[in-house]
Amino acid sequence: MTRSQKFGAMMLTLLAWTVIAPASAQQVPLQDKPFAEHKVVLQLSDGDAKKQALVLSVANNLLKAYDPDKVAIEVVAFGPGIDLLLAGNDRRKQVESLIAQGVRFDICLNTVDTIERETGKRPEFIPAATPVQVGVGQILSLAENGYTVVRP
Numbered sequence: 001m002t003r004s005q006k007f008g009a010m011m012l013t014l015l016a017w018t019v020i021a022p023a024s025a026q027q028v029p030l031q032d033k034p035f036a037e038h039k040v041v042l043q044l045s046d047g048d049a050k051k052q053a054l055v056l057s058v059a060n061n062l063l064k065a066y067d068p069d070k071v072a073i074e075v076v077a078f079g080p081g082i083d084l085l086l087a088g089n090d091r092r093k094q095v096e097s098l099i100a101q102g103v104r105f106d107i108c109l110n111t112v113d114t115i116e117r118e119t120g121k122r123p124e125f126i127p128a129a130t131p132v133q134v135g136v137g138q139i140l141s142l143a144e145n146g147y148t149v150v151r152p
Contacts, residue, residue: 033102036072038062041142043151045135047080054152055084056094059103068102074142078108078135082115087124099128108135 040062044055059073077085084091085107095105107129116122132138143149 032104033069033072035069037070038066039072039142039145039147040074041139041147041149042073042075043139043149044075044077044081044084045079045151047083051152052081052084052091056091056098058150058152059098063098063101063103072147073098073103074106074147075103076106076108076132076135076138076142077129078111081135082107082111082123082125085125085129087126089126092126095126096128105129106132106135106138108138109133111135 042055042058044052046052055075059075062071062073065071083089084095085105089095099105105126105128107125109131110133112123112125112131139149
């Protein structure tokens with residue numbers, strides 16, 4: 001095999017991988033707030049309603065304290081924390097209001113898949129939530145990209 005054939009095969013493999021890789025799951029921060037001076041990721045791994053309310057309150061307070069264009073807020077929900085992002089959650093309107101103000105809510109697909117395996121039914125989450133394959137991996141990626149990790 002010649003050098004150009006090897007290169008072509010490698011490029012074809014790379015192209016195939018990008019097509020096969022799940023388009024719905026991201027592990028990198030979105031660059032939708034290029035002028036953000038503050039970047040915060042809020043970890044939500046608890047199913048407790050009070051802790052979930054606290055996460056929403058912290059996100060809301062950050063939006064009030066800083067110009068919404070100057071602060072990037074990402075809530076990453078995994079484990080029992082995904083309850084906040086389920087379609088039937090009582091706080092859905094609060095979540096959607098924060099999303100409308102630029103807060104991003106990530107939902108861990110590993111958790112969703114585990115629930116589906118255990119119950120036989122895939123949980124329905126709000127469409128505005130951003131699916132990520134590994135919630136903790138998303139937090140790590142954000143931290144590596146300058147986000148401050150906060151666990152209210």
